[in-house]
Amino acid sequence: MKSKNTRTSYNRKTKKKSTVFSTKFFGNLILVFLFFAVLSIAYHYRSSFAHYLGFKSNLNNDTNVFSEARNLKVLEKNNGKVVGIDVSEYQGKVRWSYVDTIEEKYPLHYVFIRATVGNDRVDRQFKRNWLGAKENKMIRGAYHYYRPNENSLEQAELFIKTVKLKKGDLPPVLDIEKLPKEQSIERLKVGLRRWLKAVESHYGVRPIIYTGEKYYDDFLKEEFGDYLFWIANYNFYREEIQDDWLFWQFTEKATVPGIDYNVDVNVYNGDLQQLQYITVE
Template sequence: MATTKRKKQKTSRKKATSKFSTLKVLLYSVFSLFLVILLVLGYQYRDGFLYYLGFKSNKKLELSKDERKLVDIHIYEVLSSHKNHVAGIDVSQYQGKIHWDKLGTIEDNFDIKFVIARATVGKNKVDNRFNENWQQIAKKNIIRGAYHYYRPNENSIAQANLFIKTVNLKKGDLPPILDIEKLPKTQSLDSLKVGLKRWLTAVEKHYNMKPIIYSGESYYNDFLKDDFPEYQFWIANYNFWRKEPENNWLLWQFTEKAKINGIDGMVDVNLLNGDFVRLVSLTKK
């Protein structure tokens, strides 16, 4: 009788152990599948995630031959399907010294009609290459623009004053541009929006031109779209499958990985949602 009881207990333990082992394998399989899906999505949308979090990839990073080919095909497809639109680039100190005398076309087929240079960052930093870039763009007889990289946790008026002190807009230049990518760490979103409006108002008053706002698409949809309806937007979206800008985007930054003669490393390419006439209509009169 005791032996029979021990056999039953042993059988029960084996069944319990087997069930536990099966559950462990199932959980491990589900977790592994979830991890694979997460990694795939993370890689596919890495550019969007980076922009949403306020980071840009290293423009100096080189691509493999296959990656380079895919990027070049994407750039060509976007520009060739928008022949009535104009394209341009934006630059900063991250491109290093640009050889303006050797500046080429985009994908050997598309002229650079405008160049936007980073001028200032926060309340106290001037881009190391701004003055040189600003002068050289004018010498190339290309329409130019300047942007300010906004730091959410610094005083907005101090940031506006630095931009005003640094950038002298002349006839034929694009409106001032405010680049906002990061969320604040020491203030609320409402306070951030107040600061952005203070910057925009001060800069518009000085130049008598309504600024353009730059941001990533997710940031724009979540935090800016409803609160800044009177402004035109320059939107970054690097989704490989997107072929068209939204109708309400003034500019679409569709890649950060172009290779252009005269520029070391990679550079952003932007498509104006319009033709050259519209581009000129935006400039200072």
């Protein structure tokens, strides 16, 4: 007969083996799931991957083939809607005469250009980009990067002083991405309202609000529903623009002729004639 200690030792070994088996089983199950997930994604983007891996010879070391393939898929899905970009000093010196299409197939009709940041800084490339986009016959718009902890009216004054909108330009844009550190969400919303009203009063046109989808859902959708929104969402599973978005920034990692760095690409929720309809008169 086995002793008590022997039975206890045997039970421990059995439990240990069972635990190891369970861990390996679930680990293998996860690997199988990941394999089929990758296979599914590869199949979904198969035509785009073939385009980049089989026919592109000018890819540089910074090119993310998966991102580029997904970008191409989004453009295909939103065919008929107007495509544009947005730039700032982070794109360096843009050679505007070369900025025309993506993949020599999708024309770039408009550009949003960062003008100001907070209450004290003008984008270093704003003037050059503002003039270059106009010379390149692109519909242009200017945006302000809002700093939550700085005076909203001072920020509006800097934007107004910097940006001279002309007929055919897009409405001004308020870019809000950060949460405040020194004030409540309610005070932030008061500041946003002040900026929006001051800018609308000066230009005679209602501004557009740019933000991320989660920020939009959590803080802005209900109380700022009287404004039009430009939403950033880079999730690979989203391939078409939402009905209630005016613009959709679907990537921050695209390659565009005339620009040496990655650039954001946007889809407007309409055709060219509809885009021209919302410009400044």
